[in-house]
Amino acid sequence: MKYAIRLKITYDYPSAVSDARHLLRVRPREGAGQTLRKIAVAITPRPGEHARERDFFGNAVDAIAFFTPQTELTVLMEATVTVERVPPPLAVTPGLVDVAEDALAARDADGASPLHHLGPSRRIETLPALTAYVEQTFQAAARPAGEAVLALTKRIREDFAYLPGSTSVGTSVTEAFTERRGVCQDFSHVMIAGLRANGIPARYVSGFLRTEPPEGQPRLEGADAMHAWVEAWLGNDIGWVGFDPTNGILAGDDHIVVAVGRDYSDALPIAGAFVTAGPQATDHFVDVVPIP
Incomplete structure (x- = not known):
């Protein structure tokens, strides 16, 4: 089965955030009957540092850091994935x-x-x-x-x-x-x-x-x-x-x-630490649509 996937994660901060570092695990894995055909990850605002790596468990990780004040964060992942799993015996x-x-x-x-x-x-x-x-x-x-x-x-x-x-x-x-x-x-x-x-x-x-x-x-x-x-x-x-x-x-x-x-x-989709004051508001949007 082939899917078009869209994940959007947003954060709104009541006061400006500074010195923020995050680990993103939003990219679908490959293997075990799953194939990643296309992937794009957009981060707004643009981070001061951005590195791609894999963690101990083999998950794809985007390590990002911000050094200028920000009042919001948006992570948008869009991918095309094929899944063909053989039923286990x-x-x-x-x-x-x-x-x-x-x-x-x-x-x-x-x-x-x-x-x-x-x-x-x-x-x-x-x-x-x-x-x-x-x-x-x-x-x-x-x-x-x-x-x-x-x-x-x-x-x-x-x-x-x-x-x-x-x-x-x-x-x-x-x-x-x-x-x-x-x-x-x-x-x-x-x-x-x-x-x-x-x-x-x-x-x-x-x-x-x-x-x-x-x-x-x-x-x-x-x-x-x-x-x-x-x-x-x-x-x-x-x-x-x-x-x-x-x-x-x-x-x-x-x-x-x-x-x-x-x-x-x-397996957190987003983790990290930042400096701010007050609460934060977050929202997740997911859409997984089969492609004929």
Whole structure:
């Protein structure tokens, strides 16, 4: 599937900002069935410094800095992306115990290694009730790891209410799990925490969903903004596989990956520091249109 993608992020500051530095992760990734055909990133006002690089997890990063006062910031990303993912063979994935053992035996040290996605991180905490919730799901029936993770994905979709505005960017795993409500970021963090506590490596994915569903299919939740889902590591042969707990499905050709990491902190579309006074106003606009 081929898509035209447009992302616009704006910030308005009540007083002039000086000495600002930001890291942008807005460029779609390449690989794993995803091809970047065309990309343009426009930043207004023009930064005093602008460098392109990749972070530890292989995400494309624009490092920018401003040295003159500014009262607003606009980031506009426009891209053409092709997504052609082969459905993963969940029925022939190893068992849960085998996946956990293979993860602990891994010796790779790069950003894709399962070892970096097994323990707590800045936004992922261990919660005994959540650990038991996932363990109960896994014990419901003997099945390969891939099918067990998909069952957890569907259970979260059934048990949790998608309620935009009910949580904030700082909502913890404990709060989201206890309240059983939130948005895609919350559900992804809950699922990641539960998987890791049960020995399955899991990482956070930030990206886009197609805005217009195929004819006769329901519109996916979370398509109006940047979306988040989970990738679980299912052994040495299959590796990372995407699961969308917000919609209870596998991540397929409707999902466009931008960044991955241990949690939301590693995949923020914009992060940084600046000097100003007072609050700030921000807005995100996303449009993902299939190209015939």
